[in-house]
Amino acid sequence: MESRKYSRTYHFPFSLGTTSDDRIAKGWKAILQHELVMTEKLDGENTCLKTSGVYARSHAAPTISPWSVKIRELWEYHKKSLGDLEIFGENLYAIHSIEYERLDSYFYIFAIRLYERWLSWEEVEFYAGVLELPTVPVIRQAIFSEKEILENIEMEMQNGSRFGGECEGFVFRNSGTFHVDDFSKNVLKYVRKNHVKTNEHWTRNWKRAKLWFEKSDWEHESIRNN
Template sequence: MDKYGRTYHFPFSPGTTSDDKIMKGWQGILEKELVITEKLDGENTCLKSSGVYARSHAAPTRNPWAANMWEIWNMVNPSLGELEIFGENLYGIHSIEYTRLQAYFYVFAIRDGDRWLSWDEVKFYAAMLDLPTVPVLEINHFTEAELIKKIDQGMEQESQLGGECEGFVVRTTEGFSVDRFKHHVLKYVRQNHVKTDEHWTKNWKRARLWFPTAL
């Protein structure tokens, strides 16, 4: 199957570049219930029965910062079947060093053949595989003004994992076919995020996990 679909930006997303796609007339998504999830600063990674894949699905990834993903894959592979689990691999620090990181892989989407699963299904399978999902800001129906206000308020806060918030991904809670991806998933990204993330692989560092102190 193909890699994760290209996510279009909201027109009001400040972190766009000349290469990015912007969804004009995006308001059709407001007809559906939406889930706003935090966009984490990691490597888009896919777990499927044939291995671990990063940006390219031409061959499994063997990058040193993906070594942890093979450990996860060994644990979950017997249960994957046809499912493709997409998430952020945060093992290597990109431009944001999270201070409350409790796992190295956070699930944000699951594909089953030519269908992207609903958010409830994503949570179900992630829990079954003992994998966390990306932080959720809110699940609701929104008007245009309400959605923009909610994202602006979220950007004023730090990441739920500690540190700067890179942005948000907004998707419909319902499932949808692969060819309808751009009509169901949009993103908002902070300004200048690309400039600080260009060369993180040259001298990459492993992120540290945070273990909250028991009360």
């Protein structure tokens, strides 16, 4: 069976980091009827774990990139437990445009697909717990008004990333389950201004991110004082 990649996430009309090939959600206010989960959008590589392997953005074949090595180790450990689940998360083993200061893991789950539906956030957290893998940081789960979405984005962008450093943006998703064909109606994103997308040049000069426990006491103290 052909592996399906992650669905394209449309931008809010007020997202500042759009490019010419991005899609903007025109009737986006329909999402306000749902309880939403606001999560931090992390600056890494969209990666999927499933029984057949580890897939990066393209699902033509399992990835063998050097910056996916730790994620492939995770997959080796969990592959017999995945069943028909497709676990989507952010691979942060390599530094992209943001160097996070307080990472505890190289892989953070943000969605799980099972057959023709995306699981609810409650189910995502359940399976993340079973697999002992973290989810992306949850900022807030609530019924939002348009004003509250804008206010929360502005405030949290000023606060910066939960992992230290600049914040890439946010994803708002329906907290419930929904069909794969309805993805664009249930998941939207806001991306910071001057967002830099990974290009071919990056793959030749990539650098591994340090986890928090690897850093020296001096580095810990310096980060806490910033």
